[in-house]
Amino acid sequence: MAVLQWIQDLPISAAIAESDSLWWGYAWWLFVHAVGMGLTAGIGFIVCLRLLGVGRQIPLSSLRVLFRLFWFGFYLNLVSGTLLFMTDATGIARVWELYAKLLCLTLALLAMSRLRRFVDSTESDRTIPPAIQKTAVVCLVLWLAVITSGRLIAYAVEARGAVA
Amino acid sequence: MLTPADLVHIHLLLNHFPTVGMIIGVGLFLLGLLNKSEDLKRGAMAVFFAIALISLPTYMSGYSAQKSLRSVPTVSQDVIGFHQRSALFALIFMEAAGVVSWYGLWSSRRRVPVGPRITAAAVLLSVVTIGLMAGAANVGSEIHHPEISSNPEAAISAEGILAPRWLSSEFITRYQYGHPWAWKTLETIHFMGLCLVFGVVLVANLRLLGWMRAAPLEGFHRLLPWGVWGFVANSVTGMLFFIGQAFQYIENPAFHLKMLCILLAGADVLYLTWHEEVWEMEAGATTSALVRVLAASQIVLWIGVIYFGRMLPYIGNAF
Numbered sequence: 001m002a003v004l005q006w007i008q009d010l011p012i013s014a015a016i017a018e019s020d021s022l023w024w025g026y027a028w029w030l031f032v033h034a035v036g037m038g039l040t041a042g043i044g045f046i047v048c049l050r051l052l053g054v055g056r057q058i059p060l061s062s063l064r065v066l067f068r069l070f071w072f073g074f075y076l077n078l079v080s081g082t083l084l085f086m087t088d089a090t091g092i093a094r095v096w097e098l099y100a101k102l103l104c105l106t107l108a109l110l111a112m113s114r115l116r117r118f119v120d121s122t123e124s125d126r127t128i129p130p131a132i133q134k135t136a137v138v139c140l141v142l143w144l145a146v147i148t149s150g151r152l153i154a155y156a157v158e159a160r161g162a163v164a
Numbered sequence: 165m166l167t168p169a170d171l172v173h174i175h176l177l178l179n180h181f182p183t184v185g186m187i188i189g190v191g192l193f194l195l196g197l198l199n200k201s202e203d204l205k206r207g208a209m210a211v212f213f214a215i216a217l218i219s220l221p222t223y224m225s226g227y228s229a230q231k232s233l234r235s236v237p238t239v240s241q242d243v244i245g246f247h248q249r250s251a252l253f254a255l256i257f258m259e260a261a262g263v264v265s266w267y268g269l270w271s272s273r274r275r276v277p278v279g280p281r282i283t284a285a286a287v288l289l290s291v292v293t294i295g296l297m298a299g300a301a302n303v304g305s306e307i308h309h310p311e312i313s314s315n316p317e318a319a320i321s322a323e324g325i326l327a328p329r330w331l332s333s334e335f336i337t338r339y340q341y342g343h344p345w346a347w348k349t350l351e352t353i354h355f356m357g358l359c360l361v362f363g364v365v366l367v368a369n370l371r372l373l374g375w376m377r378a379a380p381l382e383g384f385h386r387l388l389p390w391g392v393w394g395f396v397a398n399s400v401t402g403m404l405f406f407i408g409q410a411f412q413y414i415e416n417p418a419f420h421l422k423m424l425c426i427l428l429a430g431a432d433v434l435y436l437t438w439h440e441e442v443w444e445m446e447a448g449a450t451t452s453a454l455v456r457v458l459a460a461s462q463i464v465l466w467i468g469v470i471y472f473g474r475m476l477p478y479i480g481n482a483f
Contacts, residue, residue: 022475022478022479027474027475027477027478030474031470031471031474031475034355034358034470034473034474035467035470037355037358037359038358038359038362038363038366038470039362039366041356041359041363042358042359042360042361042362042363042364042366043363043366043367044363045359045360045363045390046363046364046367046387049387049390050383054386054387054390055383055384055386055387056383056386057379057380057382057383057386058376058379058380058383058384059378059379059447061378062376062378062379065375065376066367066376069366143359144356147352147355147356147359148352148356150355151348151351151352151355152348152352155348
């Protein structure tokens with residue numbers, strides 16, 4: 001597709017792809033993406049575990065600040081993920097694992113915002129309703145699926161990318 | 165950066181710590197049991213945890229020692245392989261003893277004395293570890309101390325018990341090449357473990373730094389084992405990468421720095437687990453300056469672990 005080729009040929013994409021710099025090149029953005037993953041999925045895990053009963057002594061209202069950190073991680077990965085995609089747009093757009101990841105990510109974000117609404121609601125320091133606990137379990141599984149499909153993108157591009 | 169010769173020296177220095185340390189640790193533990201002293205038992209468990217950390221670089225630097233001896237004709241490669249397998253066998257039990265000991269230390273905040281099952285597991289695992297370590301060390305001394313070799317045939321005859329074949333690097337490497345999904349699965353688990361460790365590290369240490377002050381420390385203390393389970397998953401998967409493809413790591417400066425960050429973070433964890441009073445604080449309480457410094461360093465160190473892990477192929481030679 002012409003537009004993917006155009007994205008890949010942008011000066012910024014080529015600069016990141018070809019840079020050996022550990023501070024702003026491809027490796028740097030991979031690192032940023034890993035930290036963003038730790039912030040989003042990591043905090044997602046903690047929020048879900050708390051809603052499932054781990055660390056009951058932590059009031060739910062204390063989780064609100066964690067959601068802010070979660071969104072910080074999300075934007076970090078939106079930027080780093082987009083930049084990483086741009087370096088090899090034609091290769092990455094061709095693997096289905098990318099679309100599986102984006103789907104799981106969208107569902108995980110929906111689940112997270114449902115949990116967020118519950119945490120923000122006034123009644124949230126009382127017992128946790130079963131529907132919220134079910135959402136927390138689904139949310140945990142979705143984060144594991146995001147991590148798995150994200151990891152598989154790298155292998156799929158490696159295996160099928162050379163055909164370009 | 166560390167040269168190959170430095171790494172061999174590190175192996176020859178470190179390899180004394182696990183055996184001697186474990187004997188001291190078991191001695192302390194038995195003394196604690198006899199005198200019904202919880203402090204001595206806790207001290208012994210702290211020793212087991214510390215030795216479990218030191219055992220990691222001890223084992224890994226062995227690959228550098230092996231490489232340095234590859235072209236020395238008087239050294240038997242079979243004996244080195246035997247030493248390596250028996251060391252890995254001992255390492256598995258050592259790490260299990262370390263995890264159980266951490267759990268014992270962690271649980272002793274709420275439960276004194278430490279439960280009988282944890283106590284029994286810690287004693288059993290550490291005693292088995294000493295036996296396996298003694299075996300590994302004995303074979304190790306056959307490599308370069310032939311003057312004290314009393315009975316090499318007896319040592320070799322113990323090979324079946326001390327050093328199962330499936331613990332050899334060659335076996336694990338062959339498995340990884342023969343099953344391409346194995347590496348991908350291990351990497352995926354490694355990333356999941358990373359998220360769990362990082363999530364717990366971040367949330368618990370941010371509370372110690374003064375975030376979420378409305379929450380008592382108790383709830384964060386309950387999160388800690390989840391971080392340790394994540395670390396266990398990553399130690400197992402990480403060791404399988406290392407054993408299968410050691411050449412990628414042993415002379416890789418990014419790997420040395422990653423290990424350094426892990427060991428320092430482990431020392432932080434030991435301090436914060438040992439000082440249970442930190443976790444007694446009620447809602448609104450502020451921790452001491454030392455605890456805040458440790459909490460901040462813990463977050464920085466784990467970001468360092470992620471950084472140097474991610475840089476293995478870029479600073480060093482890993483794929």
